[in-house]
Amino acid sequence: xxxxxxxxxxxxxxxxxxxxxxxxxxxxxxxxxxxxxxxxxxxxxxxxxxxxxxxxxxxxxxxxxxxxxxxxxxxxxxxxxxxxxxxxxxxxxxxxxxxxxxxxxxxxxx
Numbered sequence: 484x485x486x487x488x489x490x491x492x493x494x495x496x497x498x499x500x501x502x503x504x505x506x507x508x509x510x511x512x513x514x515x516x517x518x519x520x521x522x523x524x525x526x527x528x529x530x531x532x533x534x535x536x537x538x539x540x541x542x543x544x545x546x547x548x549x550x551x552x553x554x555x556x557x558x559x560x561x562x563x564x565x566x567x568x569x570x571x572x573x574x575x576x577x578x579x580x581x582x583x584x585x586x587x588x589x590x591x592x593x
Contacts, residue, residue: 490525495535496544497574498525500567503545509558510536536561544570 490498502508502516513536514527539545544567547559563571 490527490531494578495527495531496539497571497578498527499532499535499539500544500563500571500574503561503563504568504571507560507562509552509560511558513561539567542570543567 498517499513502513502520505516508516510529510532514529514532518526536545536547540547540561543564545561545563547561549557550560552558
């Protein structure tokens with residue numbers, strides 16, 4: 484199977500916030516959902532995901548609550564907060580500006 488592309492610095496916040504805007508998930512569930520939504524193009528490893536989840540929680544953009552998985556194991560489930568939704572809107576706007584700028588550069592000839 485093809486390996487996913489490296490996630491650009493600063494885009495992981497957007498990916499996590501958007502994923503949690505759909506529904507609360509535990510850490511591995513977030514990574515799996517991102518991989519699923521991008522058809523495997525983006526793969527988030529635990530070394531990137533969990534430090535970012537802690538950072539987003541410290542900023543108050545997400546909150547975590549321990550709960551049981553179907554397997555009986557416990558996991559922290561994360562949900563987006565009101566301030567996280569406001570940040571998501573900002574992140575989406577920033578991404579659109581970045582995408583427009585990149586397309587302008589790539590469209591240049593010679």
